[in-house]
Amino acid sequence: MSQSPAGELPDTSRLLRAEQRGLRLAIICRTLVVGAAFLWVGSSWVAFGFYPNPLVFGVLGAFTAVGIAHAAVIGTRFDRWWMKYAIYTVDILGICAVFAFLPLVQGETVPQILAFRAYGIYYLFPLIAMATLSLSPKLVLWAGGVAVAGWFAAFFIAISDLETTLSWSDLTPGATRADYEALFLSANFIGRGNRIEETGFLMIATLILALAVLRARRVFMAQVAAQAEREQIAATLGRYVPEAIARRLIDDPSALVPQERHAAILVMDIAGFTAYSAGRPPTEVIENLNDFLSGCAEEVSRHDGVVIQFTGDGLMASFGAPIDSDHPEQDAVAAGRDLLLCAKQAGFSIRIGLAAGPVAAGSIGSSDRQAFTVYGDTVNRAARLEAHAKVLGQSVLMDAGVSGKLAGETPQLLGQQQLRGLADPVPVFTLPLKVSD
CATH class of the missing domain: 1.20.900 (Dbl Homology Domain; Chain A)
Structure with missing residues (x-):
């Protein structure tokens, strides 16, 4: 324009x-x-x-x-x-x-x-x-x-x-x-x-x-x-937002105005990616990573989530912001299951952190270049849970905000855990996620 x-x-x-x-x-x-x-x-x-x-x-x-x-x-x-x-x-x-x-x-x-x-x-x-x-x-x-x-x-x-x-x-x-x-x-x-x-x-x-x-x-x-x-909305969200979600955002531009929303945040990272990259040609690594992350983005979108950003060999996704959802926690867990399946098919091992609660969401940046982002304690907690999954040897960790919303599920409490960067211990849960081909 x-x-x-x-x-x-x-x-x-x-x-x-x-x-x-x-x-x-x-x-x-x-x-x-x-x-x-x-x-x-x-x-x-x-x-x-x-x-x-x-x-x-x-x-x-x-x-x-x-x-x-x-x-x-x-x-x-x-x-x-x-x-x-x-x-x-x-x-x-x-x-x-x-x-x-x-x-x-x-x-x-x-x-x-x-x-x-x-x-x-x-x-x-x-x-x-x-x-x-x-x-x-x-x-x-x-x-x-x-x-x-x-x-x-x-x-x-x-x-x-x-x-x-x-x-x-x-x-x-x-x-x-x-x-x-x-x-x-x-x-x-x-x-x-x-x-x-x-x-x-x-x-x-x-x-x-x-x-x-x-x-x-x-x-x-x-x-x-x-x-x-x-x-501008379409350019900000990019090609990682499904057409149906993009249309909803276009119909309601106020969804991108900075505001506090309730959302579930998913942070995913590839375990052992440094070892995987060693000894492989860089072009092969990048090509395989692109294919994997592209498939992950599609799975997130399929569950009405939005990929907020790619973090090198991982991603951060939001459920409930900027798109309203009646059950963002369940959407996030369902997407997590599909991400584990994608990782298995691609030959990767991944770790996922899930947290739910209030987030600040909206477009930030200059008049020439803007990006949509989410931030706050909920986002930080999801990132810490993903990192702590390596300590506990788990594929998926979630906080009480997510586990308390899973109807019909039986999350396993792993006790009070001290997450890096947080002052007080928090209850951490895991959920056996059956992944089949």
């Missing part, structure tokens, strides 16, 4: 790709709208006898060509950040220019202000709405700002050739219906207040749409961050 500078949202490249796809979709919608406008003007000509200025068809055709050209370069090396602003500026000002300069009817002298009264600002709303598809609040605000400025510019151009202008302020108190009709139907009526009102609503809609796009971007980046966290 790409890294982002401090303070910025992660992986902006994904957002850029989403913006490009959205912008392309906006251009497609724009082309469809222009096509619909072309059909509407043409059908009005045929069906209703309304003869528009032929230049309208040229303008619509030019808009279509510009849109197709822009869609072709989006995401390519020819794409530039300013192009989307330019095409929306051209579209919006082009529509405004139609209202300002293009006569309503060919061959007739009709005041251009009637274009504002016959049609309206709603022709600009689809362009601003389509800008939201780009996921760029700046583009939405730009489109709205250009629309307001362009609409007022077109309005003032349209009224510039009028010798006198009328507006609602020209009505006197107590005006009659005839006065209203005379004012509104006059060719000199410009409705300045209407223009202010409609551009105000356009700007309000623009601000709302920009805010909606901004929220959509934040939701998108939150999803990207969540995906990055899931990828």
Whole structure:
């Protein structure tokens, strides 16, 4: 996953790709709208006898060509950040220019202000709405700002050739219906207040749409961050976590947050590994060790355990952390049995220490490199039991926390034992583990 500078949202490249796809979709919608406008003007000509200025068809055709050209370069090396602003500026000002300069009817002298009264600002709303598809609040605000400025510019151009202008302020108190009709139907009526009102609503809609796009971007980046966290979990646990367990961790990322958990810890070491390595080629030793530890990791995973780390010629596994378990002690003992079988088949002799109790579990490390670990007295006790198994000549030693949870089993108490590194003696148990081929 790409890294982002401090303070910025992660992986902006994904957002850029989403913006490009959205912008392309906006251009497609724009082309469809222009096509619909072309059909509407043409059908009005045929069906209703309304003869528009032929230049309208040229303008619509030019808009279509510009849109197709822009869609072709989006995401390519020819794409530039300013192009989307330019095409929306051209579209919006082009529509405004139609209202300002293009006569309503060919061959007739009709005041251009009637274009504002016959049609309206709603022709600009689809362009601003389509800008939201780009996921760029700046583009939405730009489109709205250009629309307001362009609409007022077109309005003032349209009224510039009028010798006198009328507006609602020209009505006197107590005006009659005839006065209203005379004012509104006059060719000199410009409705300045209407223009202010409609551009105000356009700007309000623009601000709302920009805010909606901004929220959509934040939701998108939150999803990207969540995906990055899931990828970090997978990278932290590595290939020693079974797929089912990894999926559970991905669904619940809080499992990796440092916390105290109840768990059973298994520490395993190969007995006599130094003697085994002597006289054998290093490549053979490493290959055999890798094969054995790989099989051990699979057995641990099969019992819902997690290999926390490999310790040279052994490993440490956790049951109950970070994955919850109703019976971590029984899982650990079952895994121990299977590890003894793996060792027998590989020609190794192993010692296992098992301890249960509270552990501190979670991810530790720097922002660039982290690892999941467990630590605490329970972990230390499991390691001491594994080492003490050599003193007692046993394959498996466990503490009271493990032995007390083995339903149907009869652990053998070996008495109070002084484990290296611990201040007080602790009760130690062993369990005859039958290992068959």
